[in-house]
Amino acid sequence: MSLEELASRYEDIRAKLSEQFYFQKAGLPFDKDLMKSLSGEISKVCLEFLQKYKEPRSMYLESVSTIAQSESLEARLEFEEKRMAIIYTEKYQLDGKKVNWGNWRQFNSKVDDPSKRKEVFDEFLTKAPALAPWVEKRFRISKEVYARYGLTPLDAYLELEGFGYDELRELLMKLGDGAKEAFLAAAEHYAPEVLGKKRYEYYDDYYTWRGRIYRPLNKYFEGMHPVKKVLELLTSMGFDPRKIKVDDEDREKKSPSAFCFSIRVPDDVRVVFRRVSPFSDFGSVFHEFGHGIHGISANPEDPVWKRYIVPMNVAETFSYLTESMLEEPLFLQEELNLGKAEINDILDRRKFMKLAFLTFYAANGIMKMEFWRKEYNAEEAAKRWQELTKRFFLEVPGSYWLLHHIMPNYEMYSPSYVIAALRVMTIKKRLREEFGEKWWKHPGAGRFIKELAETRGEFNVREWKLDPDGYLKEYTALSFLK
Numbered sequence: 001m002s003l004e005e006l007a008s009r010y011e012d013i014r015a016k017l018s019e020q021f022y023f024q025k026a027g028l029p030f031d032k033d034l035m036k037s038l039s040g041e042i043s044k045v046c047l048e049f050l051q052k053y054k055e056p057r058s059m060y061l062e063s064v065s066t067i068a069q070s071e072s073l074e075a076r077l078e079f080e081e082k083r084m085a086i087i088y089t090e091k092y093q094l095d096g097k098k099v100n101w102g103n104w105r106q107f108n109s110k111v112d113d114p115s116k117r118k119e120v121f122d123e124f125l126t127k128a129p130a131l132a133p134w135v136e137k138r139f140r141i142s143k144e145v146y147a148r149y150g151l152t153p154l155d156a157y158l159e160l161e162g163f164g165y166d167e168l169r170e171l172l173m174k175l176g177d178g179a180k181e182a183f184l185a186a187a188e189h190y191a192p193e194v195l196g197k198k199r200y201e202y203y204d205d206y207y208t209w210r211g212r213i214y215r216p217l218n219k220y221f222e223g224m225h226p227v228k229k230v231l232e233l234l235t236s237m238g239f240d241p242r243k244i245k246v247d248d249e250d251r252e253k254k255s256p257s258a259f260c261f262s263i264r265v266p267d268d269v270r271v272v273f274r275r276v277s278p279f280s281d282f283g284s285v286f287h288e289f290g291h292g293i294h295g296i297s298a299n300p301e302d303p304v305w306k307r308y309i310v311p312m313n314v315a316e317t318f319s320y321l322t323e324s325m326l327e328e329p330l331f332l333q334e335e336l337n338l339g340k341a342e343i344n345d346i347l348d349r350r351k352f353m354k355l356a357f358l359t360f361y362a363a364n365g366i367m368k369m370e371f372w373r374k375e376y377n378a379e380e381a382a383k384r385w386q387e388l389t390k391r392f393f394l395e396v397p398g399s400y401w402l403l404h405h406i407m408p409n410y411e412m413y414s415p416s417y418v419i420a421a422l423r424v425m426t427i428k429k430r431l432r433e434e435f436g437e438k439w440w441k442h443p444g445a446g447r448f449i450k451e452l453a454e455t456r457g458e459f460n461v462r463e464w465k466l467d468p469d470g471y472l473k474e475y476t477a478l479s480f481l482k
């Protein structure tokens, strides 16, 4: 097969396969056997590509990753089963079901008695090391696949994202260190209200904060529909967001977190969400529609690899840019009709979560980078992660990493989100300079974003200088810390 034929075959199988994953996540009937056979088929296409071609490089790296995903599929499923079987407690129930790994975050957001949350945390942490053999097996398989092509998962990740090891590690160190003090001070401020106790402690994880801190904001957003608001915004910017299919139905097996699937780029892009709570729905709907406009802005004439193989830090740039409208005081005031006190409350809480994000992501990202570079086993990884938590926020028992939903499941924990967040700040600065304080009302701004989105896999990741100092300055400025 020629390169073009292989690429178009890849596109077809990929579309069918991602539709099955889409059905699964959306809580719709899906076909597991079809999923497995498609995964085998796409793997074959990738193998043929790797045997015949070295370029385009993005397609090469993506092919290695696809084969690693396919060969580790069984081990990953096995790990997920073990996790459900091992991580549960007999002591507490939530809506008539035992508290286990799956509903742990809901438990933490719903249960106001901190001693109960502590008890569950401690029990799960004691059980976590039992998962180590499956996690190690799963990573051993990826490592072997990448090694066949003279790569490690870390090398491939860094190359595709366009960042060097030292550069990225130093950036994370700087952000983690720089956010620490303000984060801890703000955590003390919010602890009584959000955690129901005087102090922030090791078992109050990132997700506990996130699940609880936005509750007082719900009352401001109750009567507003996030999809309606985001459609208004994007339409006024010159996009055609009606091309994005939206599924907001409530189904039992539907994922509680919103997501966007670009099944065919640019013609079949779908956003799915489920109402959880008014304020966080706004955040997730705006975020996912950002992915949506990125998908529909692709040029159908571009080659497959340019349309589909996009570094994660580029993909998240468009979602963060749209989501960050909720941090624009003028947007909140004029488009959502909120008052000054409400706007300040929103900004403080979002800034606080950004500080939590920087400190947590610094520890997770650095640990996973070193995991591959220094070839840690699960226990060494736990020890290192614990040290990093102590450095960036507060010492947390290291086995926690095995209970996270990304760290033990994916080769890399993505510092890409941090890069995207910093890049968005630079892009918005430029938009403000060129199109004014209310840049989103200027037709030039929409055109500008659309052109950037269209570059897809050829987005110039070096074009936008990241400004960690400026970022820290902005996000450590909470109104009550002055």
Ligand SMILES: [Zn+2]
Binding pocket: 287, 291, 316, 319
């Ligand atoms: Zn995203």
